[in-house]
Amino acid sequence: MTCLVIAEHDNSSLKSATLNTVTAAAQIGGEIHLLVAGSACAAVAKSAAKITGVTKILLADAAHYAEQSPENMAALIVAHAVAYSHILAPATAAGKNIMPRVAALLDTAQISEIVAVHSPDTFVRPIYAGNVLLTVQSLDAVKVITVRATAFEATAESGQATIEHLTATADVGQSKLVSRELTQSARPELAIAKVVVSGGRGLGNSENFHRLLEPLADKLGAALGASRAAVDAGYVPNDFQVGQTGKIVAPQLYIAVGISGAIQHLAGMKDSRVIVAINKDPDSAIFQVADYGLVGDLFEIVPALTAAL
Amino acid sequence: MKVLVLVKRVVDYNVKVRVKADGSGVDIANAKMSMNPFDEIAVEEAVRLKEAGIASEVIAVSAGIANCQETLRTALALGADRAILIETDTQLQPLAIAKLLKAICAKEQPQLVLCGKQAIDDDANQTGQMLAALMNWPQATFASNVIVANGTLTVTREIDGGLETIEITLPAVVTTDLRLNEPRYATLPNIMKSKKKPLETTTPQALGVDVTPRLTTLNMAEPPKRAAGVMVADVAELVAKLRNEGVIA
Ligand SMILES: Cc1cc2nc3c(=O)[nH]c(=O)nc-3n(C[C@H](O)[C@H](O)[C@H](O)COP(=O)(O)OP(=O)(O)OC[C@H]3O[C@@H](n4cnc5c(N)ncnc54)[C@H](O)[C@@H]3O)c2cc1C
Ligand SMILES: Nc1ncnc2c1ncn2[C@@H]1O[C@H](COP(=O)(O)O)[C@@H](O)[C@H]1O
Numbered sequence: 001m002t003c004l005v006i007a008e009h010d011n012s013s014l015k016s017a018t019l020n021t022v023t024a025a026a027q028i029g030g031e032i033h034l035l036v037a038g039s040a041c042a043a044v045a046k047s048a049a050k051i052t053g054v055t056k057i058l059l060a061d062a063a064h065y066a067e068q069s070p071e072n073m074a075a076l077i078v079a080h081a082v083a084y085s086h087i088l089a090p091a092t093a094a095g096k097n098i099m100p101r102v103a104a105l106l107d108t109a110q111i112s113e114i115v116a117v118h119s120p121d122t123f124v125r126p127i128y129a130g131n132v133l134l135t136v137q138s139l140d141a142v143k144v145i146t147v148r149a150t151a152f153e154a155t156a157e158s159g160q161a162t163i164e165h166l167t168a169t170a171d172v173g174q175s176k177l178v179s180r181e182l183t184q185s186a187r188p189e190l191a192i193a194k195v196v197v198s199g200g201r202g203l204g205n206s207e208n209f210h211r212l213l214e215p216l217a218d219k220l221g222a223a224l225g226a227s228r229a230a231v232d233a234g235y236v237p238n239d240f241q242v243g244q245t246g247k248i249v250a251p252q253l254y255i256a257v258g259i260s261g262a263i264q265h266l267a268g269m270k271d272s273r274v275i276v277a278i279n280k281d282p283d284s285a286i287f288q289v290a291d292y293g294l295v296g297d298l299f300e301i302v303p304a305l306t307a308a309l
Numbered sequence: 310m311k312v313l314v315l316v317k318r319v320v321d322y323n324v325k326v327r328v329k330a331d332g333s334g335v336d337i338a339n340a341k342m343s344m345n346p347f348d349e350i351a352v353e354e355a356v357r358l359k360e361a362g363i364a365s366e367v368i369a370v371s372a373g374i375a376n377c378q379e380t381l382r383t384a385l386a387l388g389a390d391r392a393i394l395i396e397t398d399t400q401l402q403p404l405a406i407a408k409l410l411k412a413i414c415a416k417e418q419p420q421l422v423l424c425g426k427q428a429i430d431d432d433a434n435q436t437g438q439m440l441a442a443l444m445n446w447p448q449a450t451f452a453s454n455v456i457v458a459n460g461t462l463t464v465t466r467e468i469d470g471g472l473e474t475i476e477i478t479l480p481a482v483v484t485t486d487l488r489l490n491e492p493r494y495a496t497l498p499n500i501m502k503s504k505k506k507p508l509e510t511t512t513p514q515a516l517g518v519d520v521t522p523r524l525t526t527l528n529m530a531e532p533p534k535r536a537a538g539v540m541v542a543d544v545a546e547l548v549a550k551l552r553n554e555g556v557i558a
């Protein structure tokens with residue numbers, strides 16, 4: 001039994017969700033190899049070699065892996081799949097894009113976004129916006145899995161894996177990157193932040209969102225998040241969305257401001273350690289998951305809270 | 310060009326589902342059913358392509374029990390030209406659905422398949438990518454903008470760090486994200502008209518596809534409930550509680 005973990009990176013550094021995915025692989029058992037595919041990404045392979053539990057890095061370095069298009073990534077992974085019992089990737093936008101393609105080419109069912117490993121063939125995953133936990137057993141020879149990072153600790157980095165260079169598969173073409181508009185922020189990354197301050201429609205507009213929540217987030221060293229309503233209304237970019245169809249977060253502290261607590265939002269944050277809700281409506285659903293609820297006008301409470309910290 | 314749009318019948322997003330006492334499944338016998346919200350967005354995009362003169366025909370496809378006809382009728386009322394139901398009582402998993410759709414694509418030869426990024430019941434986020442793989446077509450997932458021109462597709466995608474725009478060749482599969490468009494409502498005259506639009510039924514057997522599930526459900530359970538919280542009177546009390554929890558300095 002050997003697991004292959006697909007590393008997520010931007011050709012210069014490894015994304016931390018990879019470390020949580022390795023922990024899930026370790027719980028499955030057997031040896032763990034890590035695939036680093038990219039362009040001019042030797043530095044990533046070198047730092048990945050330190051991940052505890054990984055014995056071998058497979059490095060595929062070629063210009064056409066630079067964007068890690070699902071077409072080229074799937075071709076590469078499938079070419080090496082025979083050696084593996086399990087192929088895992090983080091359940092990030094990138095992992096979700098690539099892995100079903102791999103699974104279909106291998107004629108294997110994918111097990112999406114697992115939150116627990118029961119045995120090498122049995123896994124738990126949330127369905128219905130996290131209202132149900134499904135335990136499934138896979139009958140396929142190769143298991144293709146995506147891993148919810150917040151459900152597994154990040155592994156340590158004290159290992160010493162060997163690096164093996166792979167021959168690149170042919171460029172599939174078909175897809176070309178035109179541009180990327182990445183949100184620039186000095187704040188911690190939303191998915192892994194220890195503290196998250198999230199705003200909803202209650203903020204009213206983009207100006208209020210930033211004027212009220214930025215100073216609070218500054219004081220707390222927090223990442224900013226948002227409900228779908230806040231994103232749809234253009235208060236903040238899409239990558240701020242927390243929820244069933246946005247990002248899954250589980251910080252030490254989650255502060256929900258002017259968010260009603262629809263199940264789709266709760267799906268993305270209810271595993272946070274401490275949840276605070278600030279809302280003027282005492283009956284809003286967010287209070288059902290909040291450890292500490294404060295009923296009142298956010299326009300008064302948020303500045304007072306920021307000042308008190 | 311022909312556009313295929315995939316629509317799944319799911320428990321309405323407002324319904325909080327309950328697990329059956331024996332853990333064998335969810336109790337949805339009396340639940341309100343609707344078209345998967347991401348598929349409404351897919352239908353809207355397909356219909357707009359038709360209205361723009363880019364799509365020649367929009368075909369809605371659904372796989373599942375006979376009641377999926379209702380979902381297909383909704384797609385027809387929203388502007389699809391005809392519909393195909395792949396009828397089966399077998400519980401379908403994304404790989405099986407992708408194989409069924411591959412068989413439909415072989416017959417219909419669409420240039421573009423539009424589907425949702427995720428069904429809100431199984432939360433799988435797989436079917437579109439799997440279909441693209443089986444067809445050896447490119448894919449553009451999590452689309453928030455789609456432009457078709459000169460045989461290529463330019464798609465803006467929602468990714469973890471923000472947005473990216475890619476160009477892919479046709480034929481292709483596009484999966485929709487929430488901000489691609491705002492779906493219209495079906496008007497009464499269009500609902501009436503939809504009843505006369507063609508709806509063809511086929512089966513996995515007729516398409517020659519084995520839909521036997523690969524994943525076995527061992528159990529379903531409700532997640533552990535969070536311990537009840539407390540309401541605090543004011544900011545000072547909140548700050549004291551949070552200090553006590555050790556989550557703020
Ligand atoms: C397919 C699908 C997927 C979805 N995915 C997601 C998702 O991933 N994430 C997500 O968040 N949502 C998602 N949603 C949307 C979800 O159903 C809700 O519509 C959304 O979460 C509501 O956002 P909100 O709480 O900001 O807005 P609202 O529900 O409008 O709530 C605003 C809240 O602000 C409070 N408020 C207003 N003014 C003040 C004030 N001055 N002081 C204090 N409180 C105030 C109000 O009492 C209210 O509770 C999805 C929906 C669908 C159909
Ligand atoms: N049974 C089905 N019939 C038609 N389309 C489906 C079906 N299942 C999934 N799809 C399509 O695939 C998308 C993603 O579903 P999933 O991979 O199950 O999350 C959905 O939004 C639909 O567009």
